[in-house]
Amino acid sequence: QAKSGGPGNTTIFDVSMHDEVRERIELEVALRRALGDNDLWVAYQPLIDIETGRAIGAEALVRWTHPERGPISPAEFVPIAEDAGLIGMLGDWVRQEALRQLSAWRADGTVDDDFYLSINVSAKQLTEPNFPLVVSAELLEFKVPPRCVALEMTESVMVDNTGTSARTVFELRELGVKLLIDDFGTGFSGLGYLRRFPVTGVKIDRSFVIGLGADEEAGEIVRAIVAMSQALRLSVIAEGVETRPQRDTLASFGVTIGQGWLWGPAVAPADFATAWHAGGAAAQIAAAQIAAGQ
Numbered sequence: 538q539a540k541s542g543g544p545g546n547t548t549i550f551d552v553s554m555h556d557e558v559r560e561r562i563e564l565e566v567a568l569r570r571a572l573g574d575n576d577l578w579v580a581y582q583p584l585i586d587i588e589t590g591r592a593i594g595a596e597a598l599v600r601w602t603h604p605e606r607g608p609i610s611p612a613e614f615v616p617i618a619e620d621a622g623l624i625g626m627l628g629d630w631v632r633q634e635a636l637r638q639l640s641a642w643r644a645d646g647t648v649d650d651d652f653y654l655s656i657n658v659s660a661k662q663l664t665e666p667n668f669p670l671v672v673s674a675e676l677l678e679f680k681v682p683p684r685c686v687a688l689e690m691t692e693s694v695m696v697d698n699t700g701t702s703a704r705t706v707f708e709l710r711e712l713g714v715k716l717l718i719d720d721f722g723t724g725f726s727g728l729g730y731l732r733r734f735p736v737t738g739v740k741i742d743r744s745f746v747i748g749l750g751a752d753e754e755a756g757e758i759v760r761a762i763v764a765m766s767q768a769l770r771l772s773v774i775a776e777g778v779e780t781r782p783q784r785d786t787l788a789s790f791g792v793t794i795g796q797g798w799l800w801g802p803a804v805a806p807a808d809f810a811t812a813w814h815a816g817g818a819a820a821q822i823a824a825a826q827i828a829a830g831q
C-alpha cells in the first residue's frame with residue numbers, strides 16, 4: 538500500500554481521511570505520474586466479422602500497469618481521471634498512441650485498408666470545442682483515413698442536441714469518422730437521439746449478451762435492437778461474446794459483428810499482430826503450431 542516515510546508522502550492523510558478518499562488521491566497522484574512515465578499502454582481487442590471469424594477492426598483499451606500494484610482496471614482509473622480533470626490528457630495520449638499503431642499496421646500490412654480502430658471518448662472530452670479540430674489534425678499527421686476510425690461514446694452525451702457536445706459530435710461525423718454508441722441499452726435517454734444525432738452504429742451492452750439463451754427477455758431486447766438498427770441503417774456490434782451459443786444466437790438475429798473472449802481478449806499490439814494479421818487464419822494456425830512445438 539502506501540509507502541511510508543519521506544516528506545510529502547501519503548501518510549499525512551492517514552489521520553484525517555477515510556481510506557477510500559486517501560486511496561483515490563493516491564491513485565490520482567500516481568496516474569498523473571503514469572501519464573508522464575511509460576506506465577500506460579494500449580491493448581487491442583478484435584472486432585470480429587461473425588460470419589468469417591476475421592478481425593475487421595479493434596477496440597483500443599487503455600491499460601495501466603502500476604509499478605507496485607500491478608495492473609489497475611480502466612473501470613477504476615478512468616472515472617478518477619474524469620474527476621481529476623485528467624481525462625483530456627489521458628484521452629489524447631490513448632488516441633495518439635492508437636493512431637500511431639494503426640498507421641504502423643497499415644504500413645506493414647498487418648491490417649487491410651478497411652480495418653478500423655474504435656477509440657473510447659469520454660463525455661467530458663466532447664465538451665471541448667477544439668476536439669474535432671485536434672482529431673482532424675491527427676488523422677492527417679498519422680495518414681489514417683477517417684473511415685478507419687470509430688469513436689465510442691455513451692448515450693449520456695446525447696441528452697441535449699443544442700450544446701457544445703452536440704456541435705462536437707456533428708463536426709466529428711463531418712470528418713468522416715464512425716460514431717458508435719457504447720454500452721447501448723444501458724442508458725435512460727430514450728431512442729430519439731438516434732435520429733437527431735449522426736450516429737453510425739451501436740454496441741449492444743454485454744449485459745444483454747450474457748442473458749442470451751438463458752433469459753428470453755434478453756433475447757427479445759437484442760432482437761428489437763437489431764430490427765431498429767437495420768431500419769435506421771446503423772451497424773450493430775455485440776459486446777462481451779463469450780460462448781458459441783451466444784455467437785450462434787446473435788448470428789441468427791442478424792448481428793454481423795462481435796467482440797468478446799470467444800474470439801479473444803484485448804492484448805498487447807505485438808500479440809494482436811500475431812493473432813490477427815490480415816493473413817488471418819494462416820497466421821493463427823502458424824502461431825498455434827509454434828506454440829505446440831510443431
Ligand code: C2E
Pocket residue numbers: 582597598599610611612615628631657658659689719720743776777778779796797798799802803
Ligand atoms: P467498454 O468500452 O465497454 O469496453 C469493453 C470492456 O469489456 C473492456 O473492459 C473489455 O476488456 C471487456 N470485455 C471484452 N470482451 C469481454 C468478454 O467477453 N467478457 C467480459 N467479461 N468482458 C469483456 P476494460 O478494458 O476493462 O475497459 C473497461 C471500460 O473502461 C471500457 O468499457 C471503457 O468504458 C473504459 N475505457 C477503457 N479504455 C478507455 C479509454 O481509452 N478512454 C476512455 N474514456 N475509457 C476507456
Ligand code: MG
Pocket residue numbers: 596657689719
Ligand atoms: Mg468501448
Ligand code: MG
Pocket residue numbers: 719720740776
Ligand atoms: Mg462497450
Ligand code: MG
Pocket residue numbers: 720743
Ligand atoms: Mg462496457
